[in-house]
Amino acid sequence: MFNPSREQVRQFFTEAWRKHRNAELISPLEAMAIDVIVQHPEYHGDLESENAVGADYTVEQGKTNPFLHLSMHLAIAEQLSIDQPPGIKAAWEQLQAVRDAHEAAHEIMESLGQVVWEAQRLGTPFDSDTYLELIRQRATRG
Template sequence: MLIQPSQADVRRFFCGVYAKARTTATLEPMEMLVSQWIDEHPEYHAELADLDAALSRMHQADPHRENPFLHLSMHLSISEQCSIDQPRGIRQAVELLTHRLNSLHDAHHRAMECLGRMVHESQLSGRMPDGAAYIDCVQRHATQD
C-alpha cells in the first residue's frame, strides 16, 4: 500500500518532530532522521515551531522563498532512496558526491537539483520518472571539477 500524506499531514509531521525533538521525548527512527535534517537547517526552525502559521500559509506559494517542508521532504526522500538503493545506483552516486564535497548535506542539495529536474521532466512529459537520468545527473555532479 502506498501512503500519500496530504500537504497538511506533511507539515504536521515536520512541526511535530521539531517540537518532540526539543523535549526529552524518545524519537522514532524516522523522527530521528528528520530531526537531524531539521538541525541542519536552523533557518527553518521558526516556521517549524508554529504549526498553525505553517498550516495557514500552506496555499500561499511564494516564488522568492524556499519551502522548508518540500526541502526537508527531499532530504528525507534522498535518505530513503540511498538506504534501499532505489533507483539502483543512487547510494553509490550520493556517496561519491559526498566524498567529493566532503559533506553529506551539500551532496543532498546537489542531488535535490537532479531529483527536482527528474520530477519536473516527468510531469511535463506525462511519463514515469527517469531514474537512470537522475542517477546520471548525480554522477555528473560527483565527477565535476
C-alpha cells in the same frame, strides 16, 4: 504506499521538532527528520510558527518551502538506504568524494527536482537513468 496529505506532512515535521525541543520520546522516523531539521536552522522559525501547517510558500515570495525541502531530504535518505533506484548509493559515494554529506544531499535533490519536473512537464514516467546520470555529472564537477 503511504501518501500523506500536505497537512499530515507538515504536522509530522512540526510535531517532530516540537518533541525534539521538549526532549520528548521520538520515533525512528522523527529522529531522521530531526537530523535534517537541525541542519536547516533557517527553517526552525517556520516549524515553530502557529501558522506552519496552513502557510503557503510561493515562488513569488522568494522563499523555499521548508516542508518540501525537508521531505526531499527524507526521500533521498530512503533511496540511499535501499539503493533505489539501483546505483544511487554508488553515485552518492562519488558525490561524497567531492562534497560533504549535506551538500551531496542537496546535489541529489537538484537532480531529483529536475527529473521530476521534466517527467511532469512531458507527462512521462520518472527516468531513473537520467536521475543517476545527473548525480554522476554533479560528482565530476568537483
